[in-house]
Amino acid sequence: MPKQKKWIIEPEPQSPKVDELSQSININPVLSKILVNRGITSFEEAKSYFRPSIEDCHDPFLMQDMSIAVNRLIKAIDNNEPILVYGDYDVDGSTSVAMMYSFLKNYCKNLFYYIPDRYLEGYGISIKGIDYAKENNCGLIISLDCGIKALDQVNYANSKDIDFIICDHHNPGETLPEAIAVLDPKRKDCSYPFKELSGCGVGFKLIQAFCIQKEIPEHHAFELLDLVAISIAADIVAVTGENRTLAFYGLEKINFNPRPGIKALLQASGLKDKITISNLVFQLGPRINAAGRIDHAHLAVRLLTAIHEDEALIIAENVTTKNNTRKDFDQNITAEALSTIEENENLLSAKSTVLFNKNWHKGVIGIVASRCIEHHYRPTIIMTESNGKATGSARSVEGFDLYSAIESCKEHLEQFGGHKHAAGLTLSIDQIPNFAAAFEAIVQKHITEEQLIPKVNIDSYIELDQITDKFYSILSQMDPFGPGNMQPVFAAKNLSIVGEPLILKEKHLKLTIKDKSGKNKITAIGFGMAEYKALIMNSNTFEIAFTIQENHFNGVKSLQLYLKDIRIE
Known part of the structure; x- marks a missing residue:
């Protein structure tokens, strides 16, 4: 018998508003009702919604530390200072690095990029990455989609006379790293109007600000929106406000003038019709992600920065092979995880799922967590062993603040980060039972029966x-x-x-x-x-x-x- 889901029907909006909107833009009342429920009630609001304008983008200098970041970047370029572009190994990080590297190579002669190895270094800024910057005489690191909690790593870089510009979108801790500039709209002291940019989106604002200050035509920045659109889709950030505008124009570029790497990916995916956000989420994103999950995300950056179509096609085929391997891991580990739950009465009756298996592939545990939620709808953490530690990916159900729940158990953890819906964590293997018990207790205390029903x-x-x-x-x-x-x-x-x-x-x-x-x-x-x-x-x-x-x-x-x-x- 299929599981019952709860249907949540949107309330009927005020009839005059629906009728007025239907008449002013000449559409079916059903569609007008949807628009009104989404806050679109006038002709002008509908025009902005259906036809976003690039002029709707906010001034990048409204972001805290932006002027400092741009001036430091210009100084590095003017002094022929080697620069390292550093990014995370997921889609947001890979697109961020590809975007920043593609742009800066037009202005910077000594440019390098670095993505940490998922298995040897883990998430975020690594000491190995900073040492790589030092070996190449880089006096500036631009980190993308990571760094907001890298206090020790930034201090280490400072001791090596290396400056950091951090471009991140994750929630900051109580203390910010001592970087020369920290760009993150979620900073408490940041008045930037839109808080939901992707990591790539924050990097894009730095590029946009650089263009404004150097009086470079902004279309040079807007040419990069295809990569921003992929990051928005794959990182599941809000497709409202500025993100909607960036995604709209990014999709336009993907559909009408894709860069060689994206064109090759589309061909490898068998996509021929108009590309939508859904295609980016389910076809392109997983392929880009597979490089970092199965091998190394450098492969994804090479693909996205490829200039020649022949080269891009070869890399795209390689990436597709990695994705097929990822699918096999995903299916097999999901089957093992579900069997573990169903064969254990305590796990079956719990309000959360916390599983550890040292043999599971680290690259797919986040996907497996999502798959488990499809069968057992509750907050889920899947962990495996990496470098002698337990490392995990966590996913939540609608309405439950996963990050807050994990934070409440931080005495058992060595490292954690993320947001309400998804998070990552690292802990000592011998702490797994204590953490699992503490997490289950927190979930039991705070989750409602309503939140445990799929909607x-x-x-x-x-x-x-x-x-x-x-x-x-x-x-x-x-x-x-x-x-x-x-x-x-x-x-x-x-x-x-x-x-x-x-x-x-x-x-x-x-x-x-x-x-x-x-x-x-x-x-x-x-x-x-x-x-x-x-x-x-x-x-x-x-x-x-x-x-x-x-x-x-x-x-x-x-x-x-x-x-x-x-x-x-």
Whole structure:
């Protein structure tokens, strides 16, 4: 029997606002209702939403320490000072390094980049990376997507006469590193208007500020937005405000003028139609990430900075091979993790999942944590052994502050970082039982029963006859989607099946549904929803929650529903 999910229906907004918006921009009231619920109530707000302008980007000098950072960068370039670009090994870090390196190589003769080895050095600024900078006479390190908590490492760099410009977007600790400049909109003393930039986004603001101060045409910075868009998608940051503008123009570049590395990745992924945020999250992002998960993220940077298409294609094939290996690790370790939970009564009845296995591959434990949540919906931490320590990736459920829960157990940890939804941690192996018990106690104390039930957030009920090409055309213009502007989810009721549903690859459900009149029919697919077949075969009518997608098959386009849930009426 499929697990019950709770449907959260968006409230009906005030009717006059919906009617006014429908008339002013000439769209279906269902879509107007969604826009009003997202705070868009006027023609001007709708215009800004559907047609973001690059002019909407904030002045980068509003960010604390930006002037200091730009002046230090200009000084390094003017003095032919070697510079090291340092970034994390995930997608945000790899795109950040590729972006900064691609830009600065036009102005800096002595430029290096460095990404730590996931397995030998771990997350963040490493002593080995600083020593690499010293060996190459670098007097300046620009760190991207990391560094906000690197107090000891920055002090070590200072002792070597190496300055740091930190570009990060993670939550700072109580004390900031003693870097020459710390760029992070989440600093308490930073008045930058938008707080949800990706790490790559913060790096982009430094580049934008450099262009303004040096009077370089800003289109040189905007050419890099394809990389920023990938970072926004893969790091699951809010696709609202400035991020929405950056992602909009980044997607435009990816679709119409992709750099060789991205073009090669698209080819390797088999993507031919218009690229969306969803494609970046599920097709491109995992391939870029796989380099750092299975081998070394230098490979991803080489791909994203490639100038020649032939070279990019060879690297893209290599990256795709790494991604296939990653998938195998992912599937096997997920199966082991789920078996461990289901064979242990204490784990089954717990409010959290904390698992350790020294043989699990460090590169996929974050993915495995997410997979476990799909089966056992609760805060989850998956750990393995690395350099004699336990290292873990944590993922949360909607509404539960994971970072705060981990912070409450910090006496058992050596290192941790992250945010509400995802985090990483390191601890002594002998502390695992104590940490697991403390974490479970904190979760039990603070999580609500409501938070342990998977939810489907539904924007509006709709009739099948309202799902038309025109409706979808406007709906698709609400892209780029993501946190804060999720792809609209609809619900429809009084439905029945036409014929017998199909099971694809033993786990996916495909069916044709019709409404009460029998006149309106549409195909639907539910990924991983094969278990629902018996349920709907034995029911007269049911209701569904779904998104609407355009399906391309043999050159024919048609609308298709992607199922989120099915309920028997």
